[in-house]
Amino acid sequence: MLPDKDGPSDLTGGGIQSNSREDPAVSLFREYLRLKTVHPEPDYDAALRFLDRMAVELGLPMQKVEVCPGKVVAIMTWEGTNPSLKSILLNSHTDVVPVYQEHWKYDAFAAVKDGEGNIYGRGTQDMKCVTIQYIEAVRRLQAAGKRFARTIHLMFVPDEEIGGHEGMETFVKHPKFLNLNIGFALDEGLANPAEAFTVFYGERSPWWITVHCPGSPGHGSRFVENTAAEKLRRVINSFLDFREKEKHRLSTTECFTLGDVTTVNMTMVKGGVAYNVIPCEMDVSFDMRIPPTVNLQEFEEQIKRWCKEAGEGITYKFAQKNMNQSTTSTEESDPWWNAFSSACKAMNMTLNKEIFPAATDSRFIRAIGLPAIGFSPMNRTPILLHDHNEYLNEQVFLRGIQVYERLVPALASVPPLPGEV
Ligand SMILES: [Zn+2]
Numbered sequence: 001m002l003p004d005k006d007g008p009s010d011l012t013g014g015g016i017q018s019n020s021r022e023d024p025a026v027s028l029f030r031e032y033l034r035l036k037t038v039h040p041e042p043d044y045d046a047a048l049r050f051l052d053r054m055a056v057e058l059g060l061p062m063q064k065v066e067v068c069p070g071k072v073v074a075i076m077t078w079e080g081t082n083p084s085l086k087s088i089l090l091n092s093h094t095d096v097v098p099v100y101q102e103h104w105k106y107d108a109f110a111a112v113k114d115g116e117g118n119i120y121g122r123g124t125q126d127m128k129c130v131t132i133q134y135i136e137a138v139r140r141l142q143a144a145g146k147r148f149a150r151t152i153h154l155m156f157v158p159d160e161e162i163g164g165h166e167g168m169e170t171f172v173k174h175p176k177f178l179n180l181n182i183g184f185a186l187d188e189g190l191a192n193p194a195e196a197f198t199v200f201y202g203e204r205s206p207w208w209i210t211v212h213c214p215g216s217p218g219h220g221s222r223f224v225e226n227t228a229a230e231k232l233r234r235v236i237n238s239f240l241d242f243r244e245k246e247k248h249r250l251s252t253t254e255c256f257t258l259g260d261v262t263t264v265n266m267t268m269v270k271g272g273v274a275y276n277v278i279p280c281e282m283d284v285s286f287d288m289r290i291p292p293t294v295n296l297q298e299f300e301e302q303i304k305r306w307c308k309e310a311g312e313g314i315t316y317k318f319a320q321k322n323m324n325q326s327t328t329s330t331e332e333s334d335p336w337w338n339a340f341s342s343a344c345k346a347m348n349m350t351l352n353k354e355i356f357p358a359a360t361d362s363r364f365i366r367a368i369g370l371p372a373i374g375f376s377p378m379n380r381t382p383i384l385l386h387d388h389n390e391y392l393n394e395q396v397f398l399r400g401i402q403v404y405e406r407l408v409p410a411l412a413s414v415p416p417l418p419g420e421v
Pocket of ligand 1 (some may be wrong): 093126127160188
């Protein structure tokens with residue numbers, strides 16, 4: 001590959017494996033990892049320059065859409081032989097979360113590879129690996145002279161890690177997104193420490209709620225009735241008792257993963273002015289993540305009951321209340337899932353189908369009615385996204401390219417569906 005402009009691409013450090021015979025795809029991955037697309041001030045320009053170069057190498061047109069000021073979505077397009085068919089979206093985000101460098105073994109932006117082939121760096125799992133795997137898979141398919149009926153779009157979005165509001169959430173409503181004529185999307189998943197690969201067909205709904213407890217004020221030396229603190233205690237008990245029940249359900253139900261239960265965490269408490277003053281109000285906030293199997297109306301009724309039972313005048317308000325519970329079909333009869341899962345089966349891969357425990361850009365894609373699967377081909381890998389010492393082994397990374405070399409043709413060759421010509 002082309003040398004890294006910021007330094008030699010064999011930046012390794014003492015006692016670290018030399019990369020003299022390193023696979024060019026691994027070198028490219030390590031180069032991309034060194035770009036500081038890290039919040040709070042991601043170098044988006046560096047990412048765009050890198051992607052420009054990739055587009056030139058692949059000979060693909062790349063359009064850039066500034067969906068919000070400073071937030072550019074880049075899209076490379078490999079046109080199909082029948083471009084009127086719905087296209088395949090290979091989505092990845094360019095941004096990464098901050099690091100606490102003092103907890104890292106190596107510089108989080110040096111992409112150091114150790115003697116076992118583990119590449120350390122922010123974004124190795126989330127999700128710079130997938131970006132390069134898409135690019136390398138396309139490069140190899142082109143080199144083999146392949147063409148497919150359906151158009152393939154490689155999309156690179158900014159700002160997923162801070163909510164995607166100025167990235168995918170806005171872009172899915174943009175005319176240029178609609179012009180892409182997408183039929184099916186792939187986006188990020190999570191590593192799996194075992195032999196299997198995890199695929200995500202839905203996400204939990206995040207609800208952020210603040211419960212406001214008013215009460216009688218008074219002097220701290222007295223037994224004042226109907227205080228804000230008493231109400232607050234009952235509210236907290238109801239939410240946290242429910243939390244315990246859900247935790248128990250997760251630990252005692254064999255096939256359950258985090259995505260199958262509701263998590264509740266008390267994250268903020270506000271109130272009070274002085275030691276000797278009983279306050280007239282107190283607030284408590286919770287982060288809840290609710291699986292698609294839960295009836296959200298009934299869930300809110302339950303919250304109302306908890307508030308009512310805790311005392312008079314208690315109100316609540318949402319800072320976030322996601323009501324979209326759309327999931328992507330994983331029925332064998334679904335042509336997209338069938339193409340995806342059959343290709344995996346042909347490679348002897350075991351798939352674990354799960355609900356994503358947190359939020360990704362896939363939720364915006366599913367919300368407009370498009371099927372999306374969250375998948376990052378990393379098995380035998382601990383889940384280290386957002387963690388210190390995030391790493392990915394080069395062999396797992398390279399195998400992932402082969403996985404996309406099979407998956408992309410399968411998806412881009414799904415025969416015309418009813419309504420398509
Ligand atoms: Zn991510």
